[in-house]
Every structure is written in structure tokens, then in C-alpha cells.
Amino acid sequence: MLSERMNEALNYQANRELYSSYLYLSMSYYFESIGFRGFASWMRVQAGEELVHTMKLLDYVAASGEKAKMLAVEAPQHSWESPQQAFAHVWEHERAVTRMIHDLVAVAESESDAMTRKFLQWYVDEQVEEEESSDGVLKRVQAAGSDPKALRAADEELGKRGFKFPRGFQMFPL
Numbered sequence: 001m002l003s004e005r006m007n008e009a010l011n012y013q014a015n016r017e018l019y020s021s022y023l024y025l026s027m028s029y030y031f032e033s034i035g036f037r038g039f040a041s042w043m044r045v046q047a048g049e050e051l052v053h054t055m056k057l058l059d060y061v062a063a064s065g066e067k068a069k070m071l072a073v074e075a076p077q078h079s080w081e082s083p084q085q086a087f088a089h090v091w092e093h094e095r096a097v098t099r100m101i102h103d104l105v106a107v108a109e110s111e112s113d114a115m116t117r118k119f120l121q122w123y124v125d126e127q128v129e130e131e132e133s134s135d136g137v138l139k140r141v142q143a144a145g146s147d148p149k150a151l152r153a154a155d156e157e158l159g160k161r162g163f164k165f166p167r168g169f170q171m172f173p174l
């Protein structure tokens, strides 16, 4: 059982994670439209991960016997000035998500909800990886600058990113 405040906060965070998925999907189509299929593919993987983040939260809410609510998802930006600007946006967005996760942890602690606090540790750890990975990718793309050959090489490299479901998470069948 969750307190009303905890329930609301978890549903809200699920919405922000779904927005993240939508944002990265938007970036994926942006990159496809300007001919960077590797960057587009990297963003698709990122969008997939965010959908997993969304569902893990909603699964937890539902497993706690509460209502998993689908809130309206905000429309993301759909174009950027350059690959560097898009990847800088990813890095800034991930830092903002980290702050949201820390706020969520603070809610769990103030509600003395040890189960949710424990559940949220996965997100705390995940954000360390998300910040590290977005920082690395941003630096990689910044290093390529506007040199077409270097950008192509970065595109090819990032296109190799694979997708793995987190251990213990099954998206389907239910």
C-alpha cells in the first residue's frame, strides 16, 4: 500500500520518464531526417530504455495495489540546431531527471516508506549511468565538431549501441 502522496509522485515520475522516451524518439527522427542513422539508432535505444523506466514505475504502483495512471504527455521539441545541441540537451535532461529521482526518494523517506525507498535505489543507480553515458556521448560528438568525416565516424560508433532489458524486467508477455 502506498500513501496518496507517494502514489501521485510515482505516477508523475512515470509520466516524466515517458516524456523522456518521447523526447528521445523525437531526437531519433530528427537525426534520421538529417542523415545520421547511427545517432538516430542511439536515440531509439535511449527511448526504449525510458519506456522501460516508465513501466517499471507503473508496474510497481500496480503491484502495490494502487492505480497506475496515464497522465497527458507533453509534446517534445522536434528539431535542434546541430548534433552537438541535441546531445547537450540529452545531458541536461538527464541531470534534471536525476534531480527528480532524488526528490522522489525524499518523498519516500518523508513518508517513511521503506519499500518504495528500496525500489527507488534502482533509479538512483541508473541515473549515475545515464549521466555518465550522456556526458561521454556529448564529449564524443563535441570532439567531432563540424568536421563531416569525424561526425560520420561518431555516427557509426554510436549506431552500434545495443539494447538490453534490465535484469528481472519483462515487458511482455505479462
Ligand code: FEO
Pocket: 017, 020, 049, 050, 053, 094, 097, 130
Ligand atoms: Fe529514465 Fe534517462 O531517465
